[in-house]
Amino acid sequence: xxxTSMQVCLSEPELAVLAEAMADxxxxxxxxxxxxxxxxxxxxxxxxxxxxxxxxxxxxxxSPTFALRQDYETPRGLVVHxxxxxLTDAAEIIELGFDEAVSSGITIVEWPERAEMxxxxxxxxxxxxxxxxxxxxxLRIDGHGAAETxxxxxxxxxxxx
Ligand SMILES: Nc1ncnc2c1ncn2[C@@H]1O[C@H](COP(=O)(O)OP(=O)(O)O)[C@@H](O)[C@H]1O
Ligand SMILES: [Mg+2]
Numbered sequence: 001x002x003x004t005s006m007q008v009c010l011s012e013p014e015l016a017v018l019a020e021a022m023a024d025x026x027x028x029x030x031x032x033x034x035x036x037x038x039x040x041x042x043x044x045x046x047x048x049x050x051x052x053x054x055x056x057x058x059x060x061x062x063s064p065t066f067a068l069r070q071d072y073e074t075p076r077g078l079v080v081h082x083x084x085x086x087l088t089d090a091a092e093i094i095e096l097g098f099d100e101a102v103s104s105g106i107t108i109v110e111w112p113e114r115a116e117m118x119x120x121x122x123x124x125x126x127x128x129x130x131x132x133x134x135x136x137x138x139l140r141i142d143g144h145g146a147a148e149t150x151x152x153x154x155x156x157x158x159x160x161x
Contacts, residue, residue, distance in 0.1 A: 002143040004155040009136030015041065016048040021157050022124070023052035025150040028077050028105050031120045033112035036128035041137050042110045045128065046081050049108060053079050064110070069096050078105030084114035093118055122146040 010018065026032070032049065034042040047061040054074040064070045064083040072079040080101040087093055093115045101107050102120050112119055122145035129138045141158070143151025 002148040002151040002155075004141050004151055004158055009131045009133070009138055011136045012041070012044060015045055015137065015139075018154070018157065019045055019048035020052040021154060022150070023049055023076075025153055026053065026076070026106050027146070027150075029103065029120070029122050030147050030150070031102055031107045031109060031123045033109050033119060033123055033125050034128065035112060035125060036137075037130070040128040040130060042128060043083075045126070046108045046110065050074075050079055050081060053106065069101075071101075076106065080105060080107050082107065082109045084109060084111040087111075087114050090115060090118055120145075124151060 022032070034045060036042055043063045050061045050072055051057055051059050053076045054072055059072075061072075061081070062070065064081050065085065068083055068086065070081045072081070078101070082096065082098065082101075084093060087096075098107070098115070098118060109115075109119075112125075123143075124147045125142040125144070127140040129140075131138050141151050141154065143149070
């Protein structure tokens with residue numbers, strides 16, 4: 001596992017820059033699991049990531065809180081944004097087509113804790129935590145499997161803040 005964390009606090013625009021750097025490195029099959037409390041900034045980061053992958057700054061990226069799944073056809077292939085918050089058991093996640101989405105493109109998951117056992121081995125775990133001030137977030141990123149190299153390449157960019 002490749003792990004990188006920073007104590008520095010990242011503002012919303014700074015997180016968007018990180019999302020662009022991550023987007024450049026993501027490949028089909030990798031799952032980005034976004035962890036953190038309600039309001040931590042998971043959807044905000046997912047939106048920046050989808051827009052970067054789609055190469056469209058104005059793309060509408062709604063929170064999948066109710067739809068549970070939003071699909072995007074992008075120049076980088078299929079990108080699927082999931083929110084597992086309202087799901088209670090693994091069967092529902094399978095019904096949503098999670099496995100199929102993972103094998104067909106890039107997946108982004110909010111509340112991955114709901115399906116820990118189903119998460120793929122090639123994965124970026126990103127933990128967003130509220131900081132002392134409301135205008136930024138602390139984060140920690142772990143890379144697993146094929147995503148280890150992605151996190152290793154992102155680490156120096158994070159140190160720059
Ligand atoms: N890095 C950040 N710094 C400061 N505020 C942020 C940051 N990321 C997100 N926010 C703000 O936090 C609020 C909740 O974000 P959201 O992405 O909806 O959280 P979540 O999906 O984790 O529930 C939004 O108002 C958003 O503008
Ligand atoms: Mg959200």
